Amino acid sequence: MSNKIPVKNIEPGAExxxxxxxxxxxxxxxxxxxxxxxxxxxxxxKITGFFHGIRRYTLWALMLAYFAICWxxxxxxxxxxxxxxxxxxxxxxxxxWPQDFFLLAVTLIISAFALFFxxxxxxxxxxxxxxxxxAWTFIFMWIEEKVxxxxxxxxxxxxSDNDISKITKKGxxxxxxxxxxxxxxxxxxxxxxxxxxLVPDLFTYSANGWAVFWIAFFTLATYMNAGxxxxxxxxxxxxxxxxxxxxYDDDTLAVAYDASRGDPRGSRKRNSDYKEQxxxxxxxxxxxxxxxxxxxxIRDGLQxxxxxxxxxxxxxxxxxxxxxxxxxxxxxxxxxxxxxKESHILRPKAIAYGVLLIxxxxxxxxxxxxxxxxxxxxxxxxxxxxQLNGLGxxxxxxxxxxxxxxxxxQRVAIKVDGIPxxxxxxxxxxxxxxxxxxxxxxIVEAKPSLLPSSSNEISFTVNSLDNPDLIxxxxxxxxxxxx
Numbered sequence: 001m002s003n004k005i006p007v008k009n010i011e012p013g014a015e016x017x018x019x020x021x022x023x024x025x026x027x028x029x030x031x032x033x034x035x036x037x038x039x040x041x042x043x044x045x046k047i048t049g050f051f052h053g054i055r056r057y058t059l060w061a062l063m064l065a066y067f068a069i070c071w072x073x074x075x076x077x078x079x080x081x082x083x084x085x086x087x088x089x090x091x092x093x094x095x096x097w098p099q100d101f102f103l104l105a106v107t108l109i110i111s112a113f114a115l116f117f118x119x120x121x122x123x124x125x126x127x128x129x130x131x132x133x134x135a136w137t138f139i140f141m142w143i144e145e146k147v148x149x150x151x152x153x154x155x156x157x158x159x160s161d162n163d164i165s166k167i168t169k170k171g172x173x174x175x176x177x178x179x180x181x182x183x184x185x186x187x188x189x190x191x192x193x194x195x196x197x198l199v200p201d202l203f204t205y206s207a208n209g210w211a212v213f214w215i216a217f218f219t220l221a222t223y224m225n226a227g228x229x230x231x232x233x234x235x236x237x238x239x240x241x242x243x244x245x246x247x248y249d250d251d252t253l254a255v256a257y258d259a260s261r262g263d264p265r266g267s268r269k270r271n272s273d274y275k276e277q278x279x280x281x282x283x284x285x286x287x288x289x290x291x292x293x294x295x296x297x298i299r300d301g302l303q304x305x306x307x308x309x310x311x312x313x314x315x316x317x318x319x320x321x322x323x324x325x326x327x328x329x330x331x332x333x334x335x336x337x338x339x340x341k342e343s344h345i346l347r348p349k350a351i352a353y354g355v356l357l358i359x360x361x362x363x364x365x366x367x368x369x370x371x372x373x374x375x376x377x378x379x380x381x382x383x384x385x386x387q388l389n390g391l392g393x394x395x396x397x398x399x400x401x402x403x404x405x406x407x408x409x410q411r412v413a414i415k416v417d418g419i420p421x422x423x424x425x426x427x428x429x430x431x432x433x434x435x436x437x438x439x440x441x442x443i444v445e446a447k448p449s450l451l452p453s454s455s456n457e458i459s460f461t462v463n464s465l466d467n468p469d470l471i472x473x474x475x476x477x478x479x480x481x482x483x
Contacts, residue, residue: 045151045290049314117353123254124308136226185218231294250335288312373405376472394480404432418458
């Protein structure tokens with residue numbers, strides 16, 4: 001216990017760099033630690049390959065769907081429209097109401113389990129191929145590469161003086177970024193404000209103030225996230241990067257470097273016998289780092305910053321091909337495979353996630369396709385048990401709440417059964433508007449001599465006279481004393 005830990009007092013406002021001597025280092029050796037590291041811009045090198053091709057088609061398909069769906073209409077109704085003022089949500093021809101809000105919770109639960117299931121099997125497949133942040137970032141990077149040139153050209157441009165050429169290129173780039181961001185914000189709001197009305201309203205200065213605000217907000221958010229923050233969103237803002245390790249195990253597919261094959265690293269001539277030099281397959285070219293959108297070195301092992309985009313695989317394979325070495329030095333693999341052990345795709349955790357996902361998804365779609373957009377709720381008057389009318393019949397009072405969740409006004413007929421000769425003493429036909437919750441006080445009467453018991457089960461039925469397929473039922477109790 002002779003070695004003491006060096007302590008240094010840092011006053012507020014002092015330099016954010018600390019220099020200290022390591023107790024285990026040789027005399028005179030010091031280390032400098034930057035306590036608050038500023039962001040270093042990442043210049044991503046363009047690369048092509050198998051996984052890059054998959055991502056390109058996947059992301060373009062998602063982008064096309066995002067920008068096109070809101071323009072598609074069926075029978076005059078936008079294919080996807082979240083009508084907040086009317087509290088109606090039109091999704092692929094089905095209209096949902098606030099009464100269906102629990103379906104949103106179910107959808108989120110299913111999405112979470114789908115993410116857990118895919119991550120357990122294939123790692124961060126979502127981040128690398130379908131995440132909106134990844135999609136828009138790659139679009140912005142593509143624009144940047146087209147305007148400013150290759151990786152080396154962009155680095156040289158940023159270091160150059162602010163001349164006309166640099167200002168022009170930067171201006172064009174940011175103008176194109178803002179154009180894409182504006183289209184993104186406009187389209188997003190178009191899912192809440194009918195897009196065919198929003199566009200002309202916006203350009204004739206008659207759009208709702210809130211619509212303009214949200215377009216501006218999402219334009220700025222897209223521009224900042226995809227243009228400026230980029231990997232910072234994945235590293236510091238996205239919670240998925242932090243809790244993904246809970247879902248990983250030794251059989252999870254992830255992008256990894258085969259150290260047993262690649263190390264020791266070192267440069268060499270193409271046709272040289274590198275094994276005699278004591279070198280592995282890695283030529284230490286740094287291509288895997290140059291193409292990484294988060295700026296990490298995959299050779300350092302599995303890191304939370306890795307989004308599983310596989311660009312490093314394409315880059316490494318291209319070098320292996322040039323060197324005439326076997327591909328796969330960097331690949332989608334598992335820890336067990338890297339250790340020379342057998343890897344298993346089906347394992348208890350993955351099976352559990354899969355089974356739960358199938359059950360929940362099946363129940364969800366069964367409810368969706370079996371859903372009747374007409375609901376009936378019967379509330380019995382608890383203020384009185386029953387009463388006798390002038391004809392000597394027993395009466396029970398109820399309140400019927402009829403919900404019309406269709407897009408049209410419905411004429412509905414009401415009937416009651418369950419007791420011989422039971423009937424409604426009030427209206428049996430009403431008109432319910434679209435989206436209306438109609439509250440109808442109702443009296444049911446029956447002859448005392450025909451009551452099976454003092455407490456009897458009865459059934460109310462409402463059916464649409466305009467659409468015979470719309471039928472709803474509800475049960476209640478009828479109380480009375482037999483003669």
